[in-house]
Amino acid sequence: MAFFLSTFTNKVDKKGRVSVPASFRSAVAASHFPGIVVYRPLNFPCIEGADMSFLEQLSDRLYGDFGPFNPDQMSVATAILAGASQLGFDPEGRVMLPAEMRDAAGIDTHATFVGLGRKFQIWGADAYQAHLKDQLSHAAEAAPKLPPFGGGGQA
Amino acid sequence: MAFFLSTFTNKVDKKGRVSVPASFRSAVAASHFPGIVVYRPLNFPCIEGADMSFLEQLSDRLYGDFGPFNPDQMSVATAILAGASQLGFDPEGRVMLPAEMRDAAGIDTHATFVGLGRKFQIWGADAYQAHLKDQLSHAAEAAPKLPPFGGGGQA
DNA sequence: TGACCAACCATAAAAAACCATGGTATCCCA
């Protein structure tokens, strides 16, 4: 499955087009759908995206963990999957962000793409600066509670 | 997974390129991505690096142990993955260190690669001299306090 | 016809590939 790293800030032109970072494009190139899938996360004022198989896996997991007729599952599936969009690349590797998502995320002239492993986020450039600060201080507390991983050291 | 040993100091040219030690290169050669992945550790003024599967493992482990929307998971993922970069080798085995990382680590003209097993660090050559001194004296005190490990005997 | 959307073309900046070189350690053979 695709893997996303690093942070990139690109410009949104007046037609709403944004270049998807080249490394993100090549990450999803192998996928069945040649583009990205975006949705509104529940907990942050931003857009989240991934390749198609990530959403398929998320769906499978919801059904697997809760069963197909569980109310919690249904509400989460509706909130995420029903609002999702497939965005194809134009010949230059750009996408058009849906207007409602852009508004919801407060994306104006500059969009920041944030690689988070199997998925990524898209923030308004200014909002992300503040968010990053929060996350870093939160991570300092949260990191020791998380399971250790390779290298034998603190990451 | 790749394994890194020894210490090497190489020159950084004015374009920010550094030769990755040959033994580090061959360590990651088997990996899917032909290059290294670097990120800013939380606790030291240096750069840390590993092969791609190290970060994939970290990411998948976070997503596996917690739901995909857990706040602790998200903050750590943001701190590490969003600040990470994939650095591909040029045909001569060099990488371009991102400017912000070079600044954050105080790397000027000479970069010191420090093998630490599953991962490695990159320091400014001068800063590393001081750091090494600290670590050595600290290790002498810390070693006896470590719990015994493998083989059944005292280390 | 007018608004919207998708492809096309152009350009400047940044990144990657290419080519050349000097030094060092290693191998081979007399």
Place this chain on the structure above:
DNA sequence: TGGGATACCATGGTTTTTTATGGTTGGTCA
């Protein structure tokens, strides 16, 4: 064992390609 040849590695500069970005054109649907 000595000396030359050789392979490898780190380094520097130049060229080519990619990427991000802006504008323009053509088509489509209401």
